[in-house]
Amino acid sequence: MHTYATLAIVQPYLPRYRVPFFAELKSRLSADYIDVQVVAGRPLGSQAARGDDTDADWATRFEPRQLKFAGRAITLAHTRRHWAHADGVILPLMGTSLDAYSAILHKGPRVGLWGHVDSYVARANPLDQALERWMVRRADQVFAYTTRGANLARRWGAAQTSVTSVMNTVDTKELETSLRDLECSPSPVRAKPITLGYIGGLDGTKRISLLAQALMALTMRGTSVKLVVGGQGPDAHLLDALRTSHDIDIRGYVSGVDKAKLLQEVDALVCPGRIGLVAVDALVAQKPILTTDYEFHAPEADYLKDGISMFSSPDSAEAYADLIESQPWRRSIPPADWQYPRIETMVENFRLGVLRMMNLEA
Structure with a gap:
């Protein structure tokens, strides 16, 4: 009889467009004897105004808070209680995320980081970028949105096999x-x-x-x-x-x-x-x-x-x-x-990254 490994995936919130991805990923990883739980916050600010937040029976919700410090917004999610005893956890790659530091510095679950990697959507903050480089080099697996981000993670010092190019998309x-x-x-x-x-x-x-x-x-x-x-x-x-x-x-x-x-x-x-x-x-x-x-x-x-x-x-x-x-x-x-990336490909890319992260790859 197989024993299931447990994996928590932490998200700032759960937009409707992500539900098909997580549902299919959960199904695929279940066949690999990995039980997935999504830990999602309630949206804040402009994310809340978009009106696309949703719930799912496989999602656990938390109430995030943001602390303004030196002009930066530090996310206080306090999600550790949801994944401290899991076999693996995937957290947002954000220099301001205290939970990511907690996961990397404390002995516990295998750690994955999921994000853009590069500073696409804002001018790079030198401190944030230095912290994210530090995170990338220490994570068990980095899940980059696209190939460009994956290549940058490797240039930052992540091992070739410790980086997954997810090819982010939606169910089309x-x-x-x-x-x-x-x-x-x-x-x-x-x-x-x-x-x-x-x-x-x-x-x-x-x-x-x-x-x-x-x-x-x-x-x-x-x-x-x-x-x-x-x-x-x-x-x-x-x-x-x-x-x-x-x-x-x-x-x-x-x-x-x-x-x-x-x-x-x-x-x-x-x-x-x-x-x-x-x-x-x-x-x-x-x-x-x-x-x-x-x-x-x-x-x-x-x-x-x-x-x-x-x-x-x-x-x-x-x-x-x-x-x-x-x-x-x-x-x-x-x-x-x-041509565009398909969600089936994104799920498979992510699945293989999880198997590498958990040291379960065949």
Whole structure:
């Protein structure tokens, strides 16, 4: 009779898009005699405003707190009680996470760290980066979002076999099916205005203010644009304020068929700020993303090809309006240029990393 090893995976919170990944990973690792428990916090700040937090019967919840110190936010999660007696724990790779230091410094579970590795979404803080390098060199396994992060972890001193490139993505099966079904239905008559879509949280990282300014610039030029928004967040008011004078359809959080309908309606997606997992949605629907030369995109932006699935303008409202007005998506792009990582591959990559971490690899 086999004895199950136990693994805890700690997350800041549990967004809906992560549920299929964790459910499949739990199933796959169960076949390897590893019992997985997800330990997820309640979302704070802009994450809470996104409205995508959820629960699952395999998830244990905790109430995180943040301590402001010297201009930095230190996460006080106190999750150790949930994984101290487990055989392994995977924690966020964050220089401000006290739980990660606790796991590395105390004798106990095997330790994995999961994160971007590189400073994608903000200018690198020298202290944070030094601390994260220290963590990476001491973890039993590093789970990097993409190949670029994995390569950096190795340059920081992690062993070749102690790094897993996860290839972060979402479950695209429902979206793929919904898009195919919609293709079989009569297509709506496309109106004359340029039709743009936005999917994701409406917050400062996405630079909704620049998008609003670009829409106003286009209106001043007499260019008709319709914007369909699938998302919510603290900056929703910036677009809501324009609805009386602009053609803006705000639908709130979208998924499944609703997301597919939005993607079918639009010519392109707009994201003047941080590009994250919306890159996968864009590739599935074969709709390019219009962005700026903003320097803090998330790792998933690496999946896009400049001039094919992503078009960029200089970082100003007028230049972004120019890009939208030029309609660069009108050129034909071969299907081979719309490849994206599948969740089945992400689960398998993560599974193999867990087996290496736990010294259970065949």
